[in-house]
Amino acid sequence: PFAYMMAGLWQKQYREWVRPALPWALFAAVVLGTGILMGGYWAYETLNFGGYWNWDPVENASYVPWLVAVAAIHAMIIAKKNTSALKMSLILSIGTFILILYATFIIRSGILSTVSVHSFTDLGLSGQLLLFLFFFLFLAIGISIWRWKTLPADTQEIKIYSREFWIFIGTAILLAASFQVLYFTSYPTAKAIIEGFGGVSDLAMPAKMEKIHNNFQLIFALGVAVVSSIGQYMYWQSADRNKLFRSLGTAAIVALVLTLGAVIAINIKADEIKFMLLLWACLFSVIANGSILIHLLRSNYKIAGGSVTHIGLAIMLIGILASGGYSKAISLNNSGLLLIKEEELTPEGERENKENTLLWANQPTQMDDYSLTYKGKRMELRDAPGYYPRNWFLPTKEEYKFTLKNDLIYKGKTYHKAGETVETYPENTYYEIEARDKKGRIFNLYPRIQINEQMGNAASPHVKKEWDRDVYAFVNGAMGVTAERRWSDTETQNIRLKDTLYLNDYVAIFESIQPTQMPGFSLKKGDLAFKATVRVMAKEGDYFLNPVFIISEDRVGNIPEVSDELGIRLALTFIDHKNGAFQFTYNTGQRDFIILKALEKPYINLLWMGVLIMITGFTMATVRRIQDLHKKPALVAAE
Structure with a gap:
């Protein structure tokens, strides 16, 4: 779009550039929007902050250009048929491209490295990126000023009942949303500029940045949902004003009834009025755009891309509202133990301590509607x-x-x-957790911790998907990762076959001893290996430990058996074959455990469904505008 706009100004084709630029603008919005949403889905499935969007400055740097690009598309749609939005289309096309360059600069220059969890450092290209940015910025501004007075202007006043008015309102809301995010995201840039000129700056990102963004963006989302509905009616049914008011009134009333039903069903609190309003606005958008979609499908489905996109957006917002606003921790600490370090016992730390469940190996633990049993550490093979x-x-x-x-x-x-x-993949440790729901259905969870000595360990969740919710579980602590097992001093017991011994408060029986072949060990001719079987009786069932004793020429050795579940390390250290006596040594330590955090994300599938519908709508609109390029302008205007 930027290139077409610049060419149009250069050649004085002030309106002609819009038609070929519109498909590219839509395509750019599809690609950038899909990339952003794919990043959100990846974060949800891979990271452990409990969501899909964290208002990180690097994430915001891609979100802002997308909002401006969508605003530019709506301005260009108006500019195709009249000149009232021509100047706005020009400014927004420039803004989209410049914001992309600005985002590239602040990410790749390392300016955001101190305020973002994404590890981008200065690659030594800051000067080139800045030169690239300013070159196109001054070029675009210069050509625009040069041609500004010759740009055609529409002297006719825009009426409130016109589609242009409501598209303008929607565009203004999108721009306000983008400016709000851009303002806070640019704090580090402003600080770098001030300090670069020798000044001293105490600019810093406000505390609770996520809450600030959520509060502002909720208001803008509400406005977009309502205006997109009214705008669609104005676009397709503005000729019959009585029919217009009836349709809008019906959609608003039905949405209100559904909202009240949802308030009663899910017990929305009175102080959550903003959530009620957003839910009503989204339902209103789905109903209003849905009725327009039905009308368009009967006439020409190819022009229904806008309605499909707006429906997808509204459903996506409902999914965000439900999964974000009503996410709750279902892992509660009923152990009476402090599960975090004492120095971390801040108000946030206290909340974390309450929202984690301690799972001992092979001991069933109740968590909300689920009975969980931690089965132990697991590994994944490459083939x-x-x-x-x-x-x-x-x-x-x-x-x-x-x-x-x-x-x-x-x-x-x-x-x-x-x-x-x-x-x-030795860096990945999976933790198998058997879960049984209240209906008796059994499924397994495999959250993961990736060991990385240089950058720190990273926990990844396991997401159990159900039609009306996700159970999102990840390991916050584990034996051997956040806590090291300390073995006791070595103790020795001399016993015979079928004798009883006591290991870490467990009763054990020496069941058998037999020759064995050792996988992975090359025993020479004459070497012998014996495997002992010791049965340990625990409350949850029996465990079998198999330490090995090796006789090699004039030397002896042993391979101990370590049971993480029992906290026992057992070795067979001597065999007195004449007297039938055996010597075992053992150490005891903490039993294996994990600290699990689990969140319930209600109706998050609406988010992913809305994303797919919205992308489908954008794609339909893109295909339609590409096909329009092969038609005569008069035929396109008639549609």
Whole structure:
């Protein structure tokens, strides 16, 4: 659009540039909007801040140009048929392109590195990026000033009942929304400019920035939802004013009834009036645009892109309202223990301490409507599906390769045999949690912690999707990650077969001893390996530990068995074959546990459904405008 606009000014084709530029403007909005939404979905599925948008300055840097691009599209739609929005189209086309360049500069220059979680540092290109930005800014301003007086202007006053008026209102709301985000996002830039000229600046991002953005953007979203509905009616039914008022009134009343029903059903509190208003506005938009869509589908579905887009936007906003405004923690700390460090016991820390559940290995714990059982640590293979117990893997000299202790079977198919060397993702540890809902249905969760010594460990959630909600769970702490197991001093017990021993408050029985082949170990001729089987009786069931004793020429050795679930490390250290006696050594420590945080995200599927519908509408509009390029202008105007 920027290139077409510049060419139009240069060649004095002040209105002609709009027609070929509009498809490109729509296509740009589709691509940029899809990219932003894909980023939000990725963040929701991968990161652990509990949402899909965090008002990070880097995220905002892409959101602002998209808002201005959408505003430019609406101005260009008016400018195609009259000159009342021609100057606005020019300014917004310039603004969209310059904001893209500005976003590139503030991200790649490292200006936002101290206020953003995204790790962009100065790549040494700040000068080139700034030169690029100012070149196009001054070029666009210069040509615009040069041609400004010769631009055609519409002297006719815009009436309140005209489609142009309501599109102008919608455009103004989009611009206000973009300016509000841009204002706060540019704080670091202003600070850098002041300090770059030798000044001293105490500019800083306000506290609770997320709340500030949410409050402002909610108001703008409400306005967009209402105006997009009225604008569509004005665009297609403005000729019959009585019919227009009846249609709008009916849509408003039906939306009000549905809103009141929702207020009663989900118990919206009286102090959440802003949520009620936004819900009403979105329902009004769906109903109003839906009636227009039905009318257009009967005549020419190709021109229904605007209605589809507005419906998708309204549904998306309902999804954001439900999943963001009514998200709740369902993991509550009923253990009586402090699950965070004492130095972090701020008001926010106290809330975090209350909203986390402590899960001991293999001990069922109730969490809201779910019974959870932590099953242990799991690993993922590069060439086989599923997740497998970590103690099945013996390390090798290579970091990514392990030797299997057991056959690896998934859904009846054997992928690897015991003794084979396999490749894994050792930096990823998955935590298997068996969940049973109140209807008795069982499913597994596999939240992940990725170990990264340089940049810090990263937790990724597991999202259990249901038709009316998501259960969003991630590990906030785990044995071996946020807490190290401390082993007790080594103790020794001399016993015989079938004798009882006591390990970490558990009763255990020495069941058997037998020769074994050691996967991953090359036993020479004459070497012997013996595997002991010790049954440990726990409340939740029996565990079997298998320490190994190796005799090699004139030396002996052992391979201890470590049970994370029981907090036991057991080794067979001596065999007295003459007297049938066996010596075991053991250490005890903390049982395996994880600290889990789980959030319930009601009706978040409406968000993703609205996104798909909105992108579909944008795509329909793009295709239509591309097809218009091959028609004569008179035919296009008639549509």
